[in-house]
Amino acid sequence: MSLSSIMNSAQTGLMAAQTGLRVVSDNIANVNTPGYVRKQVIQEALVPAGMSAGVNITGIRRAADAFLQKAAMGATADAAQAGAVSDMLDRAQALFGDPSEDSGFFNALDKVFSAFSAASDDPASSLRRSQALDSLSTFFSDSNRISDSLRDLTTEADTRITSDVSQVNDLLQRIDDLNGDIARAKSAGLDSAGSENVQSALVNDLSKLMNVKVGELPQGGVVIRNNDGLALSGQGAAKITYVRQPGSPGDITVTLPGGANPQPIRLKIASGEIKGLLDLRDVQLPGIGEQLGEFVTQTANAVNKAHNAGSAVPAPNVLNGRNTGLDLTSAVSGFTGKTTVALVDASGVIQQRVDIDFDAQTFSVNGGAASGYSPATFDTDLSAALGAPGSATFSGGVLTLSAPAGQGVSIADDPTTPSSKAGKGFSQYMGLNDLVTSGALPYYETGLTAADPHGFNPGDNLVLRISDASGARLRDVTIQMPVAATMQDLLNALNAPAGGVGLYGQFGLDANGAMSFTPSTGTGAMVSVVSDATQRGAGGPSVSALFGIGAAVRAARAGSFSVRADIAASPGNLSLASLNLSATAGTPALAVGDPTNAFKLAAVGDAITRFGAAGSLGATTATVSSYAAALAGAIGRAAAGADQQKTSAEAVSTEATNRRSAAEGVNLDEELVSMTTYQQAFNASARLISAAKDMYDALLAIAN
Secondary structure, eight states: OOHHHHHHHHHHHHHHHHHHHHHHHHHHHTTTOTTOOOEEEEEEEOOGGGOOOOEEEEEEEEOOOHHHHHHHHHHHHHHHHHHHHHHHHHHHHHTTOOTTSTTSTTTHHHHHHHHHHHHHHSTTOHHHHHHHHHHHHHHHHHHHHHHHHHHHHHHHHHHHHHHHHHHHHHHHHHHHHHHHHHHHHHHTTOOOHHHHHHHHHHHHHHHHHSOOEEEEOTTSSEEEEOTTOOEEESSSOOEEEEEEETTEEEEEEEEOSOSSSOOOEEOOOOSSHHHHHHHIIIIIHHHHHHHHHHHHHHHHHHHHHHHHTSBOSSOOSEEEOOOOSSOHHHHHTTOBSEEEEEEEETTSBEEEEEEEETTTTEEEETTOOEEEOOGGGHHHHHHHHHOTTOEEEEETTEEEEEOOTTEEEEEEEOSSSBOBBTTBOHHHHHTTTOSEEESSOOOOOOOOOTTSBOOBOTTOEEEEEEEOTTSOEEEEEEEEOOSSOBHHHHHHHHTOTTTSSTTTEEEEEOTTSOEEEEEOTTTOOEEEEEEEOOOBTTTOOOHHHHHTOSHHHHHHGGGSEEEOHHHHHOGGGSOOBOOOTTOOTTSBSSOTTOOHHHHHHHTGGGSEEEEOOBTTBOOEEEEHHHHHHHHHHHHHHHHHHHHHHHHHHHHHHHHHHHHHHHHHSOOHHHHHHHHHHHHHHHHHHHHHHHHHHHHHHHHHHHHO
């Protein structure tokens, strides 16, 4: 080997050692930099024309491990999803308070029933009545507060999704921009590891928000894909959009780069913070809200059932019913059994008595002969039976009964064959003596049958969204109210395979006229309302309002209840007595101090009540108190399960990240060994150059 060859070989070794020392220097400097992947020098023997001529640096690469990167990114996405769900469900559970403490929401009911029990011991006591009403008002105020807070959490999740989607778009653009820098550096034979490390950190941030797959581009850089293989970054950055619809599941769409008129398509996100927030917004928080709505509604229903069985003393001059959402014929039809409407004087003596036999559709006034009535003219027929100036009017779905001046109206069901429709007595169904009122239509047991007229204006449109069990949108359907008149015709339109929900499930009416959606086996489909322009008659309710279609509608009920204003203002109007239909003529049928109905109000917590399916709780028949315990348990289990999932996911994420860091991160011991090796190689190459120089000098001296 010639001296020049030795010199050249030593020079390449010197340059290689110098490059190695520079790489080691970068590694050591970034030992504490999060996400930094150590660099390695790639060198190979330099062999021109088959002759060894030193060493060549072919490049500098990152010690990245594709398998560990994929595992760490997947675990990071799962941990971010579990963390978002756990934190928000923990906050949702906290809204209800500690069930073991007296201040907890569910314990407030016990205070209500205890207060009514105390009132039954002294029904004439204004203090006891006020305490009972205060306890009931507190319960509904708390339910209103919790309902509002749950909506706030849903809004927060919605806002965070919007923010996260904006961040995803920014990350995709920055990742795509770095592809150009990396490609240019590689084509010029320069070190691109710095840009690649920055890009890797951005990909890590992206994986927290949504699950992605990473592939390498031939020219350098990466391509980002979702689970379906859509290229979100690599050949231009995609644009992701969050499409929001209040009361319905949100939708994530993506517009891919390229093409003359790119159209947005649905983007499936399997994990990550966005997925967790979507699950909270579309499934879990609405489910809790729906459960709360069902619990509070049926509690109010049970309280009203007891209160409608009694009467204040003296009886009120006017009984204003609730909005049934129906026309007169539909509201009155379908009752069975018997009830009595009585006009009583200030001392509680019956002045006029109308016995109503719904089976025979007759009135009997003061024990006289029965005469028929028509459901279509029930109000005018009853007015005639009550006698002037007593009256019955029906307007806007509301029945109102009035007594002459100085008298009051009291209602009692027949003790043997009580009136009944949709599981309610006449007074309760009409809401004539409700203790708890609502600004909405909270009760969905309409009493309608498949053969009854549906009453909605033909041609009005209802837009429903069908989603899968995870809340992802499957499709939207527009349903037009049929010209055909019956409820069965409406059900047929709703359940049509084409243009309805028939491919995913069926709507049906139960024996009480409540409408519900049952998903097809294995689909787990859910239905929500996108828009509802339907109306029952002139100024009547929409389909979704009357039947409570969608979790959002049902959840909103929890914040709509309050104690009836006139009773809250005057506790003496509380109905703690009962109308005695067996009282002889001329003797009081209502007496001051009668605690009969107070006992019923105190026993509401133990009354068997029907609860519909809501959230994770199926339909059941239970006492109000036992359902409260079941609801508290369901919320607690959901929060505890989410916390356990968070702990598990974070442990997996930590382990995956640690393993990736161990393989890709900087190890000072290894870098010090490399530094020593490169130093020695540098010194050895320098000595070779020095030795070659000495030999040149010796040869030149000999030549001279």
